[in-house]
Amino acid sequence: MSNLLNVTSAPHVRAKDDTQRIMLYVILSLVPAAVFGIFNFGISAAVMIALSIGSCVASEYIFERIVKKKSTIKDLSAVVTGLLLALNLPGGMKLSYWWMPVLGGAFAIVIVKMLYGGLGQNFMNPALGARCFLMLSFAGVMTDFSNYKGYADTFGGATPLATIKNGGLESVDLTRLFLGNIPGTIGETSALCLLIGAAFLIVMKVIDIRIPLTYILTFSVFALIFGGHGFDLTYLAAELCAGGIILGAFFMATDYVTCPITPVGKIVFGVCLGLLTGIFRIFGGSAEGVSYAIIFCNMLVPLIERFTIPNAFGIVKEKKEGKS
Amino acid sequence: MALGTFKGGVHPFEGKDLSKSKPITELVPTGLLVFPVSQHIGAPATPVVKPGDTVLKGQKIADASGFVSSPIFSSVSGTVKKIEKRRTTTGDMVNAIVIESDGKFEEVAYEETKNVSSLSSEQIISKIRDAGVVGMGGAGFPTHVKLSPKDPGKIEYIIANCAECEPYLTSDYRRMVEQPEKLVEGMRIVLQLFPKAKGVFGIEDNKPDCIEKLQQLTASEDRMSVAPLKTKYPQGGERQLIHAVTGRDINAKMLPADAGCIVDNVETLVAIYHAVRFGRPLTNRIFTVTGDAVSDPRNFYISIGTSYTELLEAAGGLSGEAQKMIAGGPMMGFALFDLDVPTTKTTSALLCLTEDEASKYETTACINCGRCVDACPENLIPSRLADFSEHGQTAEFEKWWGLECVECGSCSFGCPARRHLAQSIKTAKKQILAAKRKK
Numbered sequence: 001m002s003n004l005l006n007v008t009s010a011p012h013v014r015a016k017d018d019t020q021r022i023m024l025y026v027i028l029s030l031v032p033a034a035v036f037g038i039f040n041f042g043i044s045a046a047v048m049i050a051l052s053i054g055s056c057v058a059s060e061y062i063f064e065r066i067v068k069k070k071s072t073i074k075d076l077s078a079v080v081t082g083l084l085l086a087l088n089l090p091g092g093m094k095l096s097y098w099w100m101p102v103l104g105g106a107f108a109i110v111i112v113k114m115l116y117g118g119l120g121q122n123f124m125n126p127a128l129g130a131r132c133f134l135m136l137s138f139a140g141v142m143t144d145f146s147n148y149k150g151y152a153d154t155f156g157g158a159t160p161l162a163t164i165k166n167g168g169l170e171s172v173d174l175t176r177l178f179l180g181n182i183p184g185t186i187g188e189t190s191a192l193c194l195l196i197g198a199a200f201l202i203v204m205k206v207i208d209i210r211i212p213l214t215y216i217l218t219f220s221v222f223a224l225i226f227g228g229h230g231f232d233l234t235y236l237a238a239e240l241c242a243g244g245i246i247l248g249a250f251f252m253a254t255d256y257v258t259c260p261i262t263p264v265g266k267i268v269f270g271v272c273l274g275l276l277t278g279i280f281r282i283f284g285g286s287a288e289g290v291s292y293a294i295i296f297c298n299m300l301v302p303l304i305e306r307f308t309i310p311n312a313f314g315i316v317k318e319k320k321e322g323k324s
Numbered sequence: 325m326a327l328g329t330f331k332g333g334v335h336p337f338e339g340k341d342l343s344k345s346k347p348i349t350e351l352v353p354t355g356l357l358v359f360p361v362s363q364h365i366g367a368p369a370t371p372v373v374k375p376g377d378t379v380l381k382g383q384k385i386a387d388a389s390g391f392v393s394s395p396i397f398s399s400v401s402g403t404v405k406k407i408e409k410r411r412t413t414t415g416d417m418v419n420a421i422v423i424e425s426d427g428k429f430e431e432v433a434y435e436e437t438k439n440v441s442s443l444s445s446e447q448i449i450s451k452i453r454d455a456g457v458v459g460m461g462g463a464g465f466p467t468h469v470k471l472s473p474k475d476p477g478k479i480e481y482i483i484a485n486c487a488e489c490e491p492y493l494t495s496d497y498r499r500m501v502e503q504p505e506k507l508v509e510g511m512r513i514v515l516q517l518f519p520k521a522k523g524v525f526g527i528e529d530n531k532p533d534c535i536e537k538l539q540q541l542t543a544s545e546d547r548m549s550v551a552p553l554k555t556k557y558p559q560g561g562e563r564q565l566i567h568a569v570t571g572r573d574i575n576a577k578m579l580p581a582d583a584g585c586i587v588d589n590v591e592t593l594v595a596i597y598h599a600v601r602f603g604r605p606l607t608n609r610i611f612t613v614t615g616d617a618v619s620d621p622r623n624f625y626i627s628i629g630t631s632y633t634e635l636l637e638a639a640g641g642l643s644g645e646a647q648k649m650i651a652g653g654p655m656m657g658f659a660l661f662d663l664d665v666p667t668t669k670t671t672s673a674l675l676c677l678t679e680d681e682a683s684k685y686e687t688t689a690c691i692n693c694g695r696c697v698d699a700c701p702e703n704l705i706p707s708r709l710a711d712f713s714e715h716g717q718t719a720e721f722e723k724w725w726g727l728e729c730v731e732c733g734s735c736s737f738g739c740p741a742r743r744h745l746a747q748s749i750k751t752a753k754k755q756i757l758a759a760k761r762k763k
Contacts, residue, residue: 005646005647005648005649005659005660005661005662006647006648006659006661006680006683007415007659007660007661008648008659008680008682008683009659009682009744009746009747009750010654010655010656010657010658010659010731010733010746011336011654011655011656011682011733011734011736011737011746012648012650012654012655012657012659012677012680012681012682013336013337013491013654013655013681013682013737014681014682014685014736014737014739014742015334015336015737015738015739015740017695017738017740018685018688018740018741018742019688019689019691019740019741021740022691022693022740072688072689075688077691118689119688119689119691120689120690120691120692120741121689208694256691256692256693256694257691257692259692261692261694261697261705261707261708262697262705263697309705309723309724309725310703310704310705311703311725312575312576312702312703312704312725312728313331313563313567313573313575313701313702313703313728314563314573314574314575314576314578314728315575315725315728
């Protein structure tokens with residue numbers, strides 16, 4: 001036979017979505033928040049976003065060249081990491097700190113992602129790993145939100161979350177928290193823009209609602225019980241709209257690689273995140289706690305998965321019958 | 325009415341429009357016919373003819389070699405040329421009887437039974453066994469074994485698998501559109517074996533005309549009903565179908581009978597009818613030749629043993645270059661490297677595609693997205709199972725329920741990293757089961 005046909009194992013057809021397309025959806029979903037960040041914080045936000053993405057993509061490319069691996073930058077995952085890292089940098093950062101997103105991007109890609117084997121192998125969200133590295137190393141710059149020009153007088157340079165923590169709940173305007181013209185990190189301020197992006201991801205079936213839902217619900221219950229404001233929905237709304245919980249819950253806790261793959265595991269993961277964020281925000285020294293909660297829970301993923309292996313179809317019944 | 329369904333599954337391109345409106349036409353074979361002695365699960369049949377013998381259509385040419393086995397009949401009259409190893413659609417070399425047709429189609433005299441209701445269960449089952457009826461949906465489990473559960477009184481449902489969830493295939497569809505009475509009569513015979521059972525026709529809702537037709541035909545039947553099912557792959561998987569129709573779940577260690585069910589597909593029920601009512605052995609079936617590379621996609625009434633080459637020619641040959649030819653549907657069918665293979669009792673289609681999607685894409689790193697988990701109808705974690713398979717971690721593979729896989733291919737279909745998940749899992753399953761048999 002000279003004319004042999006292609007032989008492969010079934011199935012012989014494939015769905016359309018590939019990794020690159022999924023990453024593209026994630027990038028698109030973050031565009032509203034990024035654009036709002038530039039609108040809210042000015043040109044420095046645009047520069048930081050560009051530098052962060054550029055640093056991530058370049059780091060991945062150079063690293064793979066050095067270790068002689070096939071370049072994977074086309075899968076766009078480095079762009080997602082760069083974008084998320086930038087959205088987690090303080091809005092209004094001075095341009096003289098241009099090296100921060102560059103350093104952060106390189107740290108995210110080389111240390112957190114590539115050294116562990118690249119896409120799919122890292123145990124911690126690269127963008128958050130880098131953010132926490134920058135927070136610990138350059139705490140002053142990373143927690144300086146005073147360059148916000150739009151409305152700084154009201155908050156005196158503090159984020160709304162810090163204002164609430166310091167007993168200033170009354171001075172917080174909920175509508176503005178929702179729309180986002182407040183100080184904060186580049187991408188976290190507009191709950192509205194983030195929710196539009198999140199809805200897009202859910203509709204496109206890119207993310208599963210389980211993690212963000214259980215995360216936010218658990219945090220809400222925790223905040224209402226321990227927040228010290230009683231059953232005050234204004235307080236709860238302010239806690240949810242201010243700070244990074246929406247960005248974290250929908251865009252970073254749902255990072256495929258660093259969340260459990262088991263369906264029950266996703267719920268456990270969301271509950272752990274809600275509890276930790278609550279503890280960090282209410283009992284911790286800082287007003288914010290989303291980033292640390294997520295990277296801490298990233299470490300719990302193997303453990304969570306181990307205890308949440310689902311029973312195969314038709315197995316539960318057999319066990320019950322066996323016991324009776 | 326609520327549609328029956330199951331959790332998981334995928335929605336591949338259906339492709340049924342290519343051939344669904346093409347009426348069944350008889351294909352008269354001209355060349356050599358090849359009859360592998362193993363067209364069923366169980367012991368291969370033993371040839372009872374030798375080269376040089378003349379045979380009639382419907383004559384037994386190989387006999388069952390045990391209880392879980394099935395006889396094989398010639399679908400033409402002619403001369404036995406040789407008995408030799410021949411390649412089958414799965415790529416295996418199997419002992420096969422090669423018959424040259426004389427073109428006359430002289431048949432043996434069959435023993436009709438006008439009054440089927442007077443037959444005892446034993447008589448019915450022996451007629452089915454003697455006609456060589458096996459599961460014609462693909463598995464090829466001998467039907468007389470399936471119809472002989474330990475306790476027939478515990479069977480509550482006879483489910484006719486009319487889902488035809490594999491994309492492109494339309495043979496069951498045409499049978500239901502053109503000869504639904506035969507299907508109903510087949511069901512009536514099986515119900516006679518199980519006095520407590522109800523007969524349910526499970527049909528995907530992409531075939532509303534079949535649902536309507538069977539509803540009309542069964543309107544006055546107390547013991548028969550139609551269950552419309554959601555169109556989703558693999559709705560026609562045995563475990564998924566049982567769940568969709570009855571809400572009962574079975575696992576790999578159980579038989580449908582353990583859940584009070586017996587599942588037979590459309591062609592099988594028709595074969596049961598032919599066997600019991602007319603005494604006709606299984607020599608023909610409906611077969612779809614389709615795909616975007618086929619000139620004239622068609623549904624044929626074929627003589628089992630006809631070569632795939634002949635079937636493709638009968639459908640006008642290829643319209644362009646075919647990158648891939650598949651025996652069966654695109655989700656679970658076998659890729660062919662050569663069309664010189666025979667049709668058997670269990671082969672239902674030849675699919676020729678201009679584009680080979682499975683080899684086109686490059687596999688990239690797993691991103692743990694969980695789409696395989698959502699797609700798996702068996703509630704498994706395919707990406708982990710594939711990892712365990714690739715790393716040889718058989719204990720972990722079993723702990724994560726790898727042996728429950730039904731090999732439907734939904735995980736590979738949906739994987740954005742284009743991993744060959746089903747392939748890896750199937751490999752591990754085979755190795756583990758082989759090792760267990762050795763012990």
